[in-house]
Amino acid sequence: MMRVIHSVHSMSTSARAPLPPRRTLLRHATTLACAALLVCACSGDGSDSGSGSSDAEETSDSTDAPATTGEGTTDESATQTTTAGETLTSDGSDGETTAVEPTFTFHRDIRPVIAASCEQCHTPGNIAPFPLTSYEEVYELRELVALTMLNRQMPPWLAGGDCRDYEHDPSLPQETLDMVETWVAEGAPEGDPDDYVAPPPPPSTELPSVDFALTMPEPYTPVGAPDDYRCFIIDWPAEGDTYVTGFRAVPGAVDEVHHAIAFALPPEKLAEYEALDAAAPGIGYECFGGPGGEISSPDDIGVWLGAWAPGAAPSIYPEGTGLRIPAGSKIILQVHYNVPADGAVPDQSGVELMVADSVEREAFMMLWADVEWLWGQMPIPAGSPSTVHSWELDPTAVMGFLTDVIPSNVPIELHSATHHMHTVGVRGNHTIKRQGGDECLLEIPRWDFNWQNGYVFEAPALLNPGDRLRLECEYDNSAGDSDLNWGDGTGDEMCLGIYYVTEASP
Numbered sequence: 001m002m003r004v005i006h007s008v009h010s011m012s013t014s015a016r017a018p019l020p021p022r023r024t025l026l027r028h029a030t031t032l033a034c035a036a037l038l039v040c041a042c043s044g045d046g047s048d049s050g051s052g053s054s055d056a057e058e059t060s061d062s063t064d065a066p067a068t069t070g071e072g073t074t075d076e077s078a079t080q081t082t083t084a085g086e087t088l089t090s091d092g093s094d095g096e097t098t099a100v101e102p103t104f105t106f107h108r109d110i111r112p113v114i115a116a117s118c119e120q121c122h123t124p125g126n127i128a129p130f131p132l133t134s135y136e137e138v139y140e141l142r143e144l145v146a147l148t149m150l151n152r153q154m155p156p157w158l159a160g161g162d163c164r165d166y167e168h169d170p171s172l173p174q175e176t177l178d179m180v181e182t183w184v185a186e187g188a189p190e191g192d193p194d195d196y197v198a199p200p201p202p203p204s205t206e207l208p209s210v211d212f213a214l215t216m217p218e219p220y221t222p223v224g225a226p227d228d229y230r231c232f233i234i235d236w237p238a239e240g241d242t243y244v245t246g247f248r249a250v251p252g253a254v255d256e257v258h259h260a261i262a263f264a265l266p267p268e269k270l271a272e273y274e275a276l277d278a279a280a281p282g283i284g285y286e287c288f289g290g291p292g293g294e295i296s297s298p299d300d301i302g303v304w305l306g307a308w309a310p311g312a313a314p315s316i317y318p319e320g321t322g323l324r325i326p327a328g329s330k331i332i333l334q335v336h337y338n339v340p341a342d343g344a345v346p347d348q349s350g351v352e353l354m355v356a357d358s359v360e361r362e363a364f365m366m367l368w369a370d371v372e373w374l375w376g377q378m379p380i381p382a383g384s385p386s387t388v389h390s391w392e393l394d395p396t397a398v399m400g401f402l403t404d405v406i407p408s409n410v411p412i413e414l415h416s417a418t419h420h421m422h423t424v425g426v427r428g429n430h431t432i433k434r435q436g437g438d439e440c441l442l443e444i445p446r447w448d449f450n451w452q453n454g455y456v457f458e459a460p461a462l463l464n465p466g467d468r469l470r471l472e473c474e475y476d477n478s479a480g481d482s483d484l485n486w487g488d489g490t491g492d493e494m495c496l497g498i499y500y501v502t503e504a505s506p
Helices: 029-043 106-117 135-140 142-150 174-185 267-279 395-402
Strands: 008-013 078-081 087-090 097-100 212-215 227-235 242-250 257-265 303-308 321-325 330-338 350-356 361-368 387-393 412-420 425-433 439-444 454-463 468-475 496-503
Touching: 106 135, 106 174, 135 142, 142 174, 212 227, 227 267, 242 257, 242 303, 257 267, 267 330, 303 321, 303 361, 330 350, 361 395, 387 395, 395 412, 412 425, 412 439, 439 454
Parallel strands: 321 361
Antiparallel strands: 008 387, 078 087, 087 097, 212 350, 227 330, 242 321, 242 350, 257 303, 257 330, 361 496, 387 468, 412 454, 412 496, 425 439, 425 468
16 A cells, blocks of 8 residues: 655756856867767767866867967977976077976876776776777877866766765875876876886775675677666575675676666565566566666665666675565666677676675665655656755654664664666755754765766764655756656656665664
8 A cells, every 4th residue: 555655845947057167178179079979988878968078168289389478479498298208398599408307107197097997997898988008098088088087077976075975985086186187288298117006906896705696597689779778587596585785786798788776576566577578579678767667656666786887896785784585586687788889799697695594683775755756746847957856854754654674763874875867867965954954965966877876875874763864856858848757767757865774773
């Protein structure tokens, strides 16, 4: 039976404030065109990810042209940068040349950054559209690499930096961005290969142990191009109730699997999804925002086990906690395929899981959305550049209605947050509202549907009875010719928060 929870919610449509101007760089017009290509290729589609080359200034930077003074006359002095990293300076008076040591070089300063932050995806045969494994490869795309770093598009991490601390945050500090910008501005000198010091290895993408390794029943070759979204039903092997304590998606064809989300569906929810699978040709069925079925209440998508994107750390749940999966459940694996230019190949992706027979504190993956949205009360008008939907409620007051894991009116701990919208979403915010000051859980200043991840808090957030959990989503439907509303299809939208919740520690 559907329980209606009355909520505080709002919807506004107004002109959205423009994003702050991006930093300027050595902006060749051709490089800016490449920048758009990189964003599209790495995001998995040809849509604008919220940053384009129009914000950057175009300047001429021909290394063959002589320098000019502020009065427009030719400056007789000139500089030339060698591949070894020396800048040769001539004052034009007697032809003498002196060597100036560059501020930064590739092997000493830039290569460790590329190795730590880029090579997990930008290696041959991986999901990124080109490798960045040598000086020659990086030099050819040096301005593109710098521009996407300065815009904080790469490495991909959607969480804003002023909210809270998260585990496995790959964001580059400002001093690193300044270093990359200076290196490019000085001609991107190579330096001495012997100066390279390898960075510490990145966090492991493996689980510390694997109890269940489950794969799609048979290979699937994507039919959509360049993007194909497909859901696959995978049998759950445990005979009794089991607790999942860790999750990792395992892509089969690493050069075309862009991201994956896994759901666990209990037996009473399976009939609808098995019917979708039976009606679709071949293995699996088309899906988009969720596991593919009709969503009229948050628990219709089952247990959200986790999301994966290239380079992401595995989901290892807090020690002593786990998600209960009833006997007879099945896993639904949603895979986003980004088909490479040379064509699709068969894929047989899967999931790896850590499980336990019992846990000290059973966890609940809480899906947070205004029930009225699910009933069609989340309009996003056509042509509107900014539509904001929000709601807030004390989750402890209704916890007993949402789950049998945690009773109502007791303090809870939130250990992670995941934000979910579709393709016209532009911004999201998750906040605990309380007397004495609000607490930011997650701020997504520039949403990208193609880089969905969960954000694990370095320290859990305590939510006491009386506190309110606020979710806010903003959309840009200025290019749309029809109104949008809540739904699971590619032409629909969502506003959903997903939280890993336990009862507070004693």
